[in-house]
Amino acid sequence: VLSRKAVLEEVNSEEREKLLSGIAEGQKLKGTVKNLTDYGAFVDLGGVDGLLHITDISWSRVNHPSEAISVGDLIDVLVIKFDEQEQRVSLGMKQLSDDPWIGIENKFPINTSVMGKVTNLMDYGFFAEIEDGVEGLVHVSEIDWTNKNIHPSKVVQLEESVEVMILEIDEEKRRISLGLKQLKENPWQVFEHKYNEGDKVKGLIKSKTDFGIFIELEGKIDGLVHLSDISWDDDEESHRALNTNEEIEAVVLSIDADRERISLGIKQLQGDSFNDYIGENKKGSRVIGKVIEINEERILLNLAEGVNGTLSQKDFQNSNIEHSLEVDMEIEILIANISKEKRELTLSIRALEKQDERNALKENVQKNKEIEEASKSNIGDMIKSELQEKENEE
Numbered sequence: 001v002l003s004r005k006a007v008l009e010e011v012n013s014e015e016r017e018k019l020l021s022g023i024a025e026g027q028k029l030k031g032t033v034k035n036l037t038d039y040g041a042f043v044d045l046g047g048v049d050g051l052l053h054i055t056d057i058s059w060s061r062v063n064h065p066s067e068a069i070s071v072g073d074l075i076d077v078l079v080i081k082f083d084e085q086e087q088r089v090s091l092g093m094k095q096l097s098d099d100p101w102i103g104i105e106n107k108f109p110i111n112t113s114v115m116g117k118v119t120n121l122m123d124y125g126f127f128a129e130i131e132d133g134v135e136g137l138v139h140v141s142e143i144d145w146t147n148k149n150i151h152p153s154k155v156v157q158l159e160e161s162v163e164v165m166i167l168e169i170d171e172e173k174r175r176i177s178l179g180l181k182q183l184k185e186n187p188w189q190v191f192e193h194k195y196n197e198g199d200k201v202k203g204l205i206k207s208k209t210d211f212g213i214f215i216e217l218e219g220k221i222d223g224l225v226h227l228s229d230i231s232w233d234d235d236e237e238s239h240r241a242l243n244t245n246e247e248i249e250a251v252v253l254s255i256d257a258d259r260e261r262i263s264l265g266i267k268q269l270q271g272d273s274f275n276d277y278i279g280e281n282k283k284g285s286r287v288i289g290k291v292i293e294i295n296e297e298r299i300l301l302n303l304a305e306g307v308n309g310t311l312s313q314k315d316f317q318n319s320n321i322e323h324s325l326e327v328d329m330e331i332e333i334l335i336a337n338i339s340k341e342k343r344e345l346t347l348s349i350r351a352l353e354k355q356d357e358r359n360a361l362k363e364n365v366q367k368n369k370e371i372e373e374a375s376k377s378n379i380g381d382m383i384k385s386e387l388q389e390k391e392n393e394e
Helices: 004-021 187-194 235-241 273-280 313-317 350-393
Strands: 028-037 040-044 049-053 074-083 088-092 113-122 125-131 134-139 161-170 175-179 200-209 212-216 222-226 247-256 261-265 286-294 298-304 307-312 330-339 344-348
Touching: 049 074, 125 161, 125 175, 134 161, 200 222, 222 247, 273 298, 273 307, 286 307, 298 313, 307 313, 307 330, 330 350, 344 350
Parallel strands: 049 088, 134 175, 222 261, 307 344
Antiparallel strands: 028 040, 028 074, 040 049, 074 088, 113 125, 113 161, 125 134, 161 175, 200 212, 200 247, 212 222, 247 261, 286 298, 286 330, 298 307, 330 344
16 A cells, blocks of 8 residues: 555656656756755756756856845746756856857957946955946056055945946956056156156155165155165165155156156265266376274275275385374375275375386486487587588598
8 A cells, every 4th residue: 555645756756757858958947946045046947956056147246146036936047057867957047148248358448448336345456347247357456556555445335336447358268357547647657747867856755665765756656765876875874864754855867657666866966976086086096185094904095075095004004104194194195996886996005106116217218218319419419520620621
């Protein structure tokens, strides 16, 4: 004797088998929404349940199935996959309409502006729907020209309608890069058009780093004064003397608006005493120096304002100078070597003495030559005179 339950289960099983046998991929069906989950919805197809995944509900962003459908709704679906062995049916709703991404590049040319609705806010940017089912990302770096780390929520709100610019489209990967800052004036280009290399600018010191200082300029953009462009002399000492929020003047050294880089210099505001000095006093020049410091290894001499040179103790001790040197004493020395990179001058007394010896030797040789030529000339004159006398006697 069969129970009623067993008979119903057998009948339902036969009906299920019959329904499944008639299902095929690409088939359009009607079904009733049976249950909603975070990942999708189960749809009753008349005895067989199919899964409608959340990503297949709409071409537009759907955060939860309840945003598009409700339990009990009668909906049209498309069978997008059917596993006969597992008896699983995958359904889709968005596949019943045209894919909005097809031909998207022709609809939205690069560098054109379009209105979009903010659909999602993330730490790295925000998404905006520019057409039903088509979203683009405004990366955080494309929100503002100067504030690279601004959070999207500081600029836009969900569901807000904003104007954005099309920067890049990859139809195959279904990616669109959008920009917000491109619809505003680029402060880097404005600065480039207004200033030239060599122009003077003023700004507040925004921050200090190991490699230099950043100065805030017009348009809230930053210019970098590299450590090597702070002072002609002691860069680190001059760097420490500068303070944040201090107003300072600088010279524009270079502008690269595309890379958003401006190089500034402080030392260029003043003449370069070192280069000016070596321009007038080459290697081998004789100069006067004033002793300003003496230690066991070297003697430091001031040659001009802002220009010093070093004389080694070994060089001095090997020289012909018999008296000792004292601070504030002036002596004549020779520039033995110039290092433009290190901005150093090496001085020498021995080289000066050797130069004097060579010059004295040259003068002596020249004098001997003159005496010899004079002697030859006198003998010739004497012989010529005697011959003239004999001719007269004859």
